[in-house]
Amino acid sequence: MSLCYSQLTLPDRRRLFHLRERKVPVSEIAHQLGRHRSTIYRELKRNTFQDHDFPEYSGYYSGIANDMSKERRRRLRKLRRHPHLRDLVIDRLKARWSPEQIAGRLLADGVSPVRICPETIYRFIYCKEDYPLGLYQHLPEHRARRRPRHARRRHGQRFSPELNILRRPDVVADRKQFGHWECDPIQFRKKFGKANVTSSSNGHDC
Template sequence: MDFKIREIRTAQGSKKLVRERETYFRLMQQGLSNNQACRIVGINPKTGRRWRNGRSADRKQKAAPPVRPGVPPSDTSRYLREDERIYIADRLREKVTVRAIAGELGRSPSTISREVRRNRHPTNGQYRPFAAQARADARRPRPKPGKIKQNPELRAFVQDRLDLRWSPEQICQALRAQFPDRPEMHVVHETVYQALYVQGRGELRRELAKALRTGRVRRKPRRQAQQRQPRFRDPMVMISDRPAEVDDRAVPGHWEGDLIIGKDGASAIGTLVERSTRYLLLVHLPNGRGTELVRDALVGTVHTLPAHLKRSLTWDQGSEMGRHREFTVATDIPVYFCDPASPWQRGSNENTNGLLRQYFPKGTDLSLHSREDLAAVAAELNGRPRKTLGWETPAERLHKLLAA
């Protein structure tokens, strides 16, 4: 061997280790292990693995492609070339691993794995480079027609469910349940969003975007929650003192509550969500949201529940619950308060309030809605399948609990 072990082993930079790289790969071809070859050349074992795999050891930056004799040089194109596909086919016939091929070509292992999986022969599974190149070229032209646009039956199904104010994810799950053996009717929820959001596609009626929970026609980042710091005359029992059985949602009868506020803060509707079933009750507040009005309305609503569904109520620190102690005396239901600016502690209720804004938009007078209107909205929401319930509806889950 005409190569001497490095005497100075400080960092030399990638350009100053060309001879070391060539010697390292020659030693590897002779059958030495990575540690043995690195010890002879005088480099760190991680450097050897980076050279061999064509990526950095910490996976945070892309490394230069390894130097291997006979390997076609890779350019900066994101697409594999025909000569690279020929090389992949040759190495696969030699039973070389995908990760080793990726290192030799200076590509990501996932690139090679995806190439073999997508472009191999559909029947016998063999990877044929020229056929693979033809398949890749056929898929490359843009723009592509959307799946929803190409299938009138699928488009009609999605449009009908959007008219019923179903979310795209609920629609996709319903498609899989109703057409289990028809993959052409299966889409992911992102496909539905793109059909609505991407301007000019025309795959779905543009007015259907108004049926989305947010009513938006394009994506929008979330905003920070408002901070509230109300004060109560009666001391609050904080959520940290709530029984442990409430957290795991195993025992029904624990509720989360809040108000949705109307125009200029002059009107409101109370919302109660059962944590175990996500069952919704709407509280009619036609005369405002004063503390006495909220107390009386809540008392009247929970009195309609069976005893085993009246265990606790969790609320934020809104001023409307100033008479929480009187509510507890009247109903025997303890009230627990969330920490300031912590809406995730009432996650089920916050999510439900977002759904309700489809029916009760912000900036509208909520006192115009009758008790019958609220009951109809609650029934519609309780009849929607929920992902967190295994695609059962809250009404079905509550019925099972009552039957048991």
């Protein structure tokens, strides 16, 4: 069984339907699908079709279950339930903010009572309903298709331990020599073909 959880797919639900038709126990179904039995119980509870007018037609059907799951996930998307937050995210994406910057700034400023993570924004950008907005064009890499999860590798250590800021000499803290001041160069959006660059430090200009 995989340690990384993933949603049941339509082929999984088709196998589940056929196994249920054969009266296979839930524990055996979970074993054949490579899932925990609680996943199967939850799937049957949430996505079983109920016909109150014709109870004999009620039951678990793979196609209907898949549609019910998609509709529920579409309704529960945060950026669909909160239009103001959705517009704010779109504006900042068009201003060349990354999803990580947007999520972090919203959390730090407390602008929205709803908390979102970068993954929520990425899914919003690449979801089927909002993909025509072309928001992927404002991302740093401008990818029209999102890379598979296994291809998103984290970068290793970028700096050697010898360059760790904790190992700098004590004399640097006095800032008596030129070059010991800390700078934070920020490059904003380009205007008229040139970049406006602002440098700031602890009361000093670099």
